[in-house]
Amino acid sequence: MSILFAYDDLTEFACSIFKKAGCSDRDARLASEVLLSADLRGIDSHGVARLSGYIRLWEGGRINTCPDIKVVHETMSTAVVDGDSGLGLVVAPFAMRVAIQKAAVAGTGWVSVRNSNHFGIAGKHAMMALEHDMIGISMTNASALVAPTFSVERMLGTNPIAVAIPAGSQPPFVADLATTTAANGKLEILQRKEENMPKGWAQDVNGKNSTDPNILKKGGALLPLGSDREHGSHKGYALGSVVDIFSAVLSGANYGPWVPPFPAYVPLPQNMPGKGLGHFFGAMRIDAFQPAAEFKKHMDHWITRFRSAKPAKGHDRVLIPGDPERESEPVRRAKGIPVVQAVVDDLAELAEKMGVKFPVECGREE
Amino acid sequence: MSILFAYDDLTEFACSIFKKAGCSDRDARLASEVLLSADLRGIDSHGVARLSGYIRLWEGGRINTCPDIKVVHETMSTAVVDGDSGLGLVVAPFAMRVAIQKAAVAGTGWVSVRNSNHFGIAGKHAMMALEHDMIGISMTNASALVAPTFSVERMLGTNPIAVAIPAGSQPPFVADLATTTAANGKLEILQRKEENMPKGWAQDVNGKNSTDPNILKKGGALLPLGSDREHGSHKGYALGSVVDIFSAVLSGANYGPWVPPFPAYVPLPQNMPGKGLGHFFGAMRIDAFQPAAEFKKHMDHWITRFRSAKPAKGHDRVLIPGDPERESEPVRRAKGIPVVQAVVDDLAELAEKMGVKFPVECGREE
Numbered sequence: 001m002s003i004l005f006a007y008d009d010l011t012e013f014a015c016s017i018f019k020k021a022g023c024s025d026r027d028a029r030l031a032s033e034v035l036l037s038a039d040l041r042g043i044d045s046h047g048v049a050r051l052s053g054y055i056r057l058w059e060g061g062r063i064n065t066c067p068d069i070k071v072v073h074e075t076m077s078t079a080v081v082d083g084d085s086g087l088g089l090v091v092a093p094f095a096m097r098v099a100i101q102k103a104a105v106a107g108t109g110w111v112s113v114r115n116s117n118h119f120g121i122a123g124k125h126a127m128m129a130l131e132h133d134m135i136g137i138s139m140t141n142a143s144a145l146v147a148p149t150f151s152v153e154r155m156l157g158t159n160p161i162a163v164a165i166p167a168g169s170q171p172p173f174v175a176d177l178a179t180t181t182a183a184n185g186k187l188e189i190l191q192r193k194e195e196n197m198p199k200g201w202a203q204d205v206n207g208k209n210s211t212d213p214n215i216l217k218k219g220g221a222l223l224p225l226g227s228d229r230e231h232g233s234h235k236g237y238a239l240g241s242v243v244d245i246f247s248a249v250l251s252g253a254n255y256g257p258w259v260p261p262f263p264a265y266v267p268l269p270q271n272m273p274g275k276g277l278g279h280f281f282g283a284m285r286i287d288a289f290q291p292a293a294e295f296k297k298h299m300d301h302w303i304t305r306f307r308s309a310k311p312a313k314g315h316d317r318v319l320i321p322g323d324p325e326r327e328s329e330p331v332r333r334a335k336g337i338p339v340v341q342a343v344v345d346d347l348a349e350l351a352e353k354m355g356v357k358f359p360v361e362c363g364r365e366e
Numbered sequence: 367m368s369i370l371f372a373y374d375d376l377t378e379f380a381c382s383i384f385k386k387a388g389c390s391d392r393d394a395r396l397a398s399e400v401l402l403s404a405d406l407r408g409i410d411s412h413g414v415a416r417l418s419g420y421i422r423l424w425e426g427g428r429i430n431t432c433p434d435i436k437v438v439h440e441t442m443s444t445a446v447v448d449g450d451s452g453l454g455l456v457v458a459p460f461a462m463r464v465a466i467q468k469a470a471v472a473g474t475g476w477v478s479v480r481n482s483n484h485f486g487i488a489g490k491h492a493m494m495a496l497e498h499d500m501i502g503i504s505m506t507n508a509s510a511l512v513a514p515t516f517s518v519e520r521m522l523g524t525n526p527i528a529v530a531i532p533a534g535s536q537p538p539f540v541a542d543l544a545t546t547t548a549a550n551g552k553l554e555i556l557q558r559k560e561e562n563m564p565k566g567w568a569q570d571v572n573g574k575n576s577t578d579p580n581i582l583k584k585g586g587a588l589l590p591l592g593s594d595r596e597h598g599s600h601k602g603y604a605l606g607s608v609v610d611i612f613s614a615v616l617s618g619a620n621y622g623p624w625v626p627p628f629p630a631y632v633p634l635p636q637n638m639p640g641k642g643l644g645h646f647f648g649a650m651r652i653d654a655f656q657p658a659a660e661f662k663k664h665m666d667h668w669i670t671r672f673r674s675a676k677p678a679k680g681h682d683r684v685l686i687p688g689d690p691e692r693e694s695e696p697v698r699r700a701k702g703i704p705v706v707q708a709v710v711d712d713l714a715e716l717a718e719k720m721g722v723k724f725p726v727e728c729g730r731e732e
Binding site: 073075076077078080105106107108110112147148149150151152153155161163165173175177178179180181182198200201203206207225226227230231232234235236237238239241242244245249250251252255256257273274284285286288289290294295298299301302305306309310311312313315317318319321 | 439441442443444446471472473474476478513514515516517518519521527529531539541543544545546547548564566567569572573591592593596597598600601602603604605607608610611615616617618621622623639640650651652654655656660661664665667668671672675676677678679681683684685687
């Protein structure tokens with residue numbers, strides 16, 4: 001069972017919390033909108049459930065709520081941004097705006113970011129490009145939970161890639177995917193339900209396939225997309241590595257096993273080679289390739305053709321990347337954001353600690 | 367058992383064949399080098415085994431051996447190239463050179479290509495960026511063999527992505543991966559051996575998992591990387607779709623189920639929305655982000671750290687993307703390129719038809 005809260009109430013709550021932590025009005029507003037966009041889009045693991053985690057990082061001195069975010073190097077189509085340890089929720093939109101500005105002039109813009117933190121859902125930032133008739137790309141590294149193929153050591157984060165592509169009369173194409181078989185949030189759901197995981201999501205400390213959703217706490221590791229060598233895990237490992245290198249080696253952030261962890265109680269790795277966590281953003285102006293109207297006509301054709309692909313038995317339709325998240329939005333705006341009891345308790349405690357009023361629920365759902 | 371041929375002999379043979387088909391000396395040389403790079407790197411499915419396929423496309427009027435390949439639209443950091451139905455083996459290096467030239471000036475260069483054909487291995491083109499201290503990216507769409515998640519219809523090709531990243535004292539990082547669980551070439555190997563496929567590679571005409579390596583000839587489909595929904599096939603489907611859109615919707619090529627097939631005997635699809643097959647290339651100058659020496663020092667650190675990750679039981683080392691292909695090269699240069707009997711017969715027939723001398727074998731191997 002989940003407790004429902006109005007989207008506006010939860011956003012105001014997060015905004016007040018960020019302001020109490022020292023964020024400017026503008027930054028607090030932006031951070032809470034980016035954070036809650038995950039809840040709206042149905043990605044509960046990356047939304048308001050993480051609010052107290054961000055605050056603990058701030059309390060631990062690992063997040064700077066008054067950062068001087070700036071471009072430290074640039075060419076016509078590229079930039080490196082230093083996030084000054086700011087909230088990733090604020091650093092990422094800054095960097096994506098730089099990418100969009102570069103693209104407006106040079107056709108494309110590519111920005112690698114160092115000294116940042118967890119940035120929420122990747123798709124939200126990529127989608128900033130859409131209203132400019134641009135394709136948006138967004139990726140980030142994250143602390144190590146994933147073992148490379150043939151290894152038992154956690155070397156990579158779930159390192160997501162998002163790509164947002166505008167269409168005409170059809171809704172945009174929005175891919176947003178962790179480069180692992182399953183996101184960590186899926187394991188957390190099974191932990192709460194006390195159910196087993198499917199095989200192929202994670203391995204134990206010896207590299208053996210595990211169905212225990214608590215296996216990461218026992219030295220296990222998530223598996224790259226593909227699960228095992230026979231099913232292409234070396235491809236998921238390669239994709240996660242590319243995200244790590246674009247986000248952190250290009251920017252001067254920490255990479256691989258040195259990426260700072262999200263839980264503030266976990267000590268920082270030793271001998272960190274860079275600054276904070278890294279992201280990578282891209283924007284490509286459609287009309288740097290094709291007239292935008294022509295491109296959108298073909299995107300509509302692409303989308304309607306894929307939607308009409310023959311469904312497999314037991315399925316009534318073929319989805320376009322972004323469909324489930326887009327369909328979640330109006331439902332959750334209308335009915336409220338479902339929050340599980342454990343997260344409600346955590347947020348209520350946070351409210352008390354920070355001296356902020358906790359919102360009143362607007363309903364319940366199974 | 368395979369028959370061995372010296373790399374130089376096979377390259378000369380392919381070059382002579384391309385010249386007989388009307389290619390200029392320069393194009394024939396380039397095409398044969400690109401084609402044979404697959405054999406050198408151990409990707410037998412994309413090398414000389416495809417030579418007669420290219421020639422059949424030329425005979426069928428689907429490949430123009432004297433193309434006027436040109437940039438038809440450009441901005442500072444982008445271009446669209448029309449391949450004029452040329453060999454992808456020649457069109458792709460042209461387009462990648464344009465991307466590199468753009469990157470030299472604007473920091474990055476991004477080129478979408480229409481009106482092309484099969485371009486060999488994606489990694490070869492991405493690697494052109496390395497000697498310029500650039501990151502290279504290469505992708506292509508291909509004729510539809512892959513069913514989207516929840517579908518039984520073949521809508522996407524194996525749509526590979528390659529990323530080549532320079533290092534310092536370490537060899538470069540080269541990822542080159544089809545966005546499917548298994549490449550079609552792996553099915554062909556099992557067909558020849560008359561062995562079953564692992565589950566998760568392909569489905570039958572009803573969407574049921576199949577272990578029959580001939581299932582594609584019976585209306586089946588390859589599965590996107592991830593194999594099934596529970597193991598992330600929607601992610602492989604999304605990645606393959608991004609490759610399709612970047613390669614073809616951005617350039618004006620054919621996309622999805624309309625991509626022209628490689629076998630010349632397969633009729634072209636009806637109502638094709640674009641021109642030929644599409645590719646997408648990118649080049650990013652390292653020093654558009656970081657001083658190249660600094661970046662390479664960190665890439666060396668990244669690579670040595672990942673190489674030293676603890677191996678799983680039964681494995682003695684953790685690989686870096688590109689290791690197997692790179693290690694294949696000197697072995698095959700020294701010992702020769704192994705070619706299976708069926709391909710030798712096919713090439714000998716081609717030699718006779720085109721009036722070109724077929725090379726003498728240099729050995730045999732199990």
